[in-house]
Amino acid sequence: MPPFPRRPELLAPAGTLDMMRTAFAYGADAVYAGQPRYSLRVRNNSFGQLDTLAAGMAEARAAGKLFYLVANIYPHNAKIRSFENDMAPVMEMKPDALIMADPGLMMLVRERWPEVDIHLSVQANTTNHASVRFWQSVGIKRIILSRELSLGEVAEIRDACPDMELEVFVHGALCIAYSGRCLLSGYFNHRDPNQGSCTNSCRWDYKLHAAGENAAGDVQADGGTPIGSPKDAGAVGTATRSRSDTAQGIALGGGPRHLGGSKVWLLEEGTRPGELMPIEEDEHGTYILNSKDLRAIEHVQRLVEIGVDSLKIEGRTKSPYYVARASQGYRRAIDDALAGRPFDPRLLGELEGLASRGYTDGFYQRHHTPEHQNYLRGHSESGRSLLVGEVVGYDAARALAEVEVKNGFGVGDRLEFVQPDGNRALRLDRILAADGGTVTRIPGSGRRVWLPLPEGADPAQPCFIARFL
Numbered sequence: 001m002p003p004f005p006r007r008p009e010l011l012a013p014a015g016t017l018d019m020m021r022t023a024f025a026y027g028a029d030a031v032y033a034g035q036p037r038y039s040l041r042v043r044n045n046s047f048g049q050l051d052t053l054a055a056g057m058a059e060a061r062a063a064g065k066l067f068y069l070v071a072n073i074y075p076h077n078a079k080i081r082s083f084e085n086d087m088a089p090v091m092e093m094k095p096d097a098l099i100m101a102d103p104g105l106m107m108l109v110r111e112r113w114p115e116v117d118i119h120l121s122v123q124a125n126t127t128n129h130a131s132v133r134f135w136q137s138v139g140i141k142r143i144i145l146s147r148e149l150s151l152g153e154v155a156e157i158r159d160a161c162p163d164m165e166l167e168v169f170v171h172g173a174l175c176i177a178y179s180g181r182c183l184l185s186g187y188f189n190h191r192d193p194n195q196g197s198c199t200n201s202c203r204w205d206y207k208l209h210a211a212g213e214n215a216a217g218d219v220q221a222d223g224g225t226p227i228g229s230p231k232d233a234g235a236v237g238t239a240t241r242s243r244s245d246t247a248q249g250i251a252l253g254g255g256p257r258h259l260g261g262s263k264v265w266l267l268e269e270g271t272r273p274g275e276l277m278p279i280e281e282d283e284h285g286t287y288i289l290n291s292k293d294l295r296a297i298e299h300v301q302r303l304v305e306i307g308v309d310s311l312k313i314e315g316r317t318k319s320p321y322y323v324a325r326a327s328q329g330y331r332r333a334i335d336d337a338l339a340g341r342p343f344d345p346r347l348l349g350e351l352e353g354l355a356s357r358g359y360t361d362g363f364y365q366r367h368h369t370p371e372h373q374n375y376l377r378g379h380s381e382s383g384r385s386l387l388v389g390e391v392v393g394y395d396a397a398r399a400l401a402e403v404e405v406k407n408g409f410g411v412g413d414r415l416e417f418v419q420p421d422g423n424r425a426l427r428l429d430r431i432l433a434a435d436g437g438t439v440t441r442i443p444g445s446g447r448r449v450w451l452p453l454p455e456g457a458d459p460a461q462p463c464f465i466a467r468f469l
Helices: 017-025 050-062 077-091 103-112 129-137 151-160 184-189 230-240 297-306 320-339 346-352 370-381
Strands: 009-013 030-034 066-071 097-100 118-120 142-144 165-172 206-213 219-221 264-269 276-280 293-295 310-313 385-395 400-405 407-410 414-419 422-427 431-433 441-444 448-452 464-468
Touching: 009 017, 009 320, 017 030, 017 050, 017 320, 030 050, 050 066, 050 077, 077 103, 097 103, 103 118, 129 142, 129 151, 151 165, 151 297, 165 297, 165 320, 297 320, 297 346, 310 320, 320 346, 320 385, 320 414, 320 464, 346 385, 385 407, 385 414, 385 448, 400 407
Parallel strands: 009 030, 009 310, 030 066, 066 097, 097 118, 118 142, 142 165, 165 310
Antiparallel strands: 165 293, 206 219, 206 264, 264 276, 385 400, 385 464, 400 448, 407 441, 414 422, 414 464, 431 448
């Protein structure tokens, strides 16, 4: 077995208690959650209730797991005034660490609760080993490195800072902004992403207008027909660059020869006709909106070899199924790496079953060979699946599972029963309705049915059901 400097922690998101429990059941070592007022997730977050937060920390501690509390906003004065009073009852619950970005809030925590560990949020944009050493000198225990770093840069930081805990993101959404510091939502409708109330403005419907400069140097639309949607723009733009260069999903190319010869573009949001916002190109191209999602499971082995302390999954507003699949996949990848087993490419396909905007490995590896791209694409497309149900009860005498339906499926479909101890496939031969009758197909959600259990399924474990596509 190869020697590894550290056994990395698998860190999963938790927006609810159910999500936290699912993450732990499917292999996570720790979760992170935050109160809506002081973290960057307001929606789909039940941890604003102190009793829910206390229950989460208590359950994590009883299970031998870790619970990190996110307090990573960049606050305005009003939140500074309330922070200490609001945090006092939370600190009595003894979270395993606070994830923070703002130096002023860190100072307040250090003054009042000097014993608590602080992890530096990715929002602080740490991209080099000098910054890591600075934060270490002021008592920060762990640095969550910026998503913009390559594998080589992560390795350089580890070599320069061998005694500092390092954490990186390996899965989840990527913002079209520097490590999430986006202003679109605040600009459009006064809901500030950096205060936790992002409206995902980067995913709205936009048109793209070619533009140029007039004699006064002002940018003006050229009067031509706009490109209809971001998807249309991507189809034109990405054809001019290699796929590995377009982590951000839409690349308009790097010179005036593309798309009508203009190097200046105007963006028009669907509900604001006539309000044109300029974007510009430089020698690296123009990257706008609609990022693909991060999936770096193929790089887990290298990250383990580098000695990263924590591998983090993004997605506190996602579903329990998301955290189950993602935790299970990355748990297997970590365990395989530690045991010296090669990467299992089937994990790529298993993650394809999650809702995403398509996948990229972000900035970890800047240039892929065509052979490597084909390898990733081929294994991603095989084994793809769709969540169709969640087991909510069992009838052991009849070897049946009661299933709450999420998406349609029918007799003859090949289903996968996803459980913490492993997944089992079954060709569905019957569906029993709640009244005891049989049906051949369930068209969609909102129903409960009974399905036969595959051999080896454990009724004591949670179970999701996916249909192979």
